[in-house]
Amino acid sequence: MAGIFDKQAETYLQARPTYPCEWYSMLAARTSHHSLAWDVGTGNGQAALGVAEHYERVVATDISEAQLSFAIPHPRVCYVHTPQSMSEDEMVALMGGENCVDLITVATAVHWFDHPKFYKLAKRLLRNPGGIIAVWGYNDVVVNPEFDTVSKRIWEASIQFSHSNSRQIIDGYRNLPFPFESVGLGHEGKPMQLEIPKELLFEGYLKLLKSSSPINLAKEQGVDLLSEEVIKELESSWGGPNLVRTVTYKAFMLVGTITE
Template identity: 25%
Template sequence: MDNTNKFTGKSSVYASSRPKYAEQFIQYLKNSAGLGLESIVADIGSGTGILSSQLLDIGCTVIAVEPNDDMRNTAEKLLGGNERFNSVKGSAENTALEDYSVNYITVGQAFHWFDHKKFKAECKRILKPGGKVILVWNSRVSSNKMIKENAEICQKYCPGFTGFSGGIKNMDSAVSNFFDTKYKKKVFQNDLKFTKEKFIQRLKSASYMISEDSPNYEAYISALENLFDKYQKNGFLTMPNETKSYAGEI
C-alpha cells in the first residue's frame, strides 16, 4: 500500500500543530546514544522536519528523506538555512543514499507506515558499521478518559480512522521483529498543552482527517470543540502524552 500521499495538502497545519519530541529524549540521544557534532543522521520519513530540527539543535548533520513533495518542501523552507540540513526525495524502502554513508537512522512518527522488511534491508545498506536505528513516537496515553472520548469522536466521523498514529497501539512486537539484537526502549513524559485552535489543527493534521466538503465535517469539528470545552482549564487543554523510543542495531 502506497502511503506517500496521505499527508498531501496538510504540511502547513502539520508543521504548526504537531508537537516536538520530549526534550529528555533529545538529551538522551545526545548524552547516552552518542548523537552530536560528528554524527551523520538519516531522518527517514522526515515530514516537515520536526525531529530533524531537534537533531540539528544538538549539532548533527541531518539528511532528511521524505517522499511527499508537500511535506518535504515545507521542511526545506523551515530548515534550508542550516548548512547541516540536507533534503532528499526518497522513501524508507529506497532512500537514494549511498552505501554505508550514515551513523544513525531516525524515524519520527512514521515507522508504522513503512514496509518493515524492505526498510530493514535499506537500513543495512546505508548504515556504517556499528550504526543504530532509532524509532520514536509521540503517543497519547490511551487510558486517559479524554483521549478515549477523542478516539470515539474520530471513529464516529472519520471512516479512515483506525486508531491514533495510524492504528498503532503497541509497537513492541513489530519493533522486536525489526531489530536483530537487543534494543533499548525509553519512555519520556511529554504532556501537550493546546488552545482550542491548536487542538483542532492537531486533529486536522491527521492522515484520517475528512475533507471540508464532507457531509460530516461540521459535525466533527463541533464535536471536537465540545470535547475541548469539556476538559479545558483556563483556555487550555492538556493532553497526556509520552515520547516512546526504541534504539538498537540491525
C-alpha cells in the first residue's frame, strides 16, 4: 500500500487531524513502563508526536518514504523506513529484541496491514506483562445537517473506488481481527467510540477530501468526484471560504494486551 498515499503525502500532512492529548494519557496510564513505544504506519508522525510526550523513545516506522519525508522532527522520535522486504526477525532486531515494547500504536493504518503477520510480530515485541497495543481510525466527519447531506453524497459515490482494505475502516473496525485481551477500551467486534473535534476553514476540509484514497483512485480512473461544480456546492453549504467551523471526526479504537 506504500504507493497509495505517496502522491498526496503533502496534502495528507496538511489535512489529517491530530489526535486528542487525552488519548495518549489514557494509553500511557495502562502500560507498566514508559521506555519504548512503536508507532506503526506513522505516515508523517501525527501519532508519534503524541506518544513521545509519555515515552522515553518512540520508533516510528512506515513503508512509504514519501510520507516519511514530511515527518515532523521530535527529539524522542526516530523515524525509520521499513520496506515490505524486511523480515520479521529484522523488525525485531530494529526494535531492540523481543518483549521490549511498552506501547504499540497504529493510527488509521491497520486496515492496510497483513494482519496475521503484523499481530504475530506485535506479540513478539510487546512487553509481557504490561505492554499494550492500540489501533484506531475514523470514517466520518460531521459538520452540520445541510453540509453533511452534500458530503455524504460524495463519500457514497467514492465507495465503489475504495480499496478492499478500506472496507474495514468504513465499517468502523467492527470486522477487524484483533486477537488481544481487552483492557477495557474496546474489544474485537466492538471498538470504543470516540470523537475528534477540529476547527477548519473550508479549504482544510477540501484538502481532507483530496487526501482520500478513493477520491484519488477515482480520479486515476477518469472519474472526477470533486468537479468545480461539486466544490462550489460544498463551499456554499459550508457557509463560504472564510467561515471557520468546528467539525467532528467520528473515531473508534481497540486496545489490548497479551496474556500468554
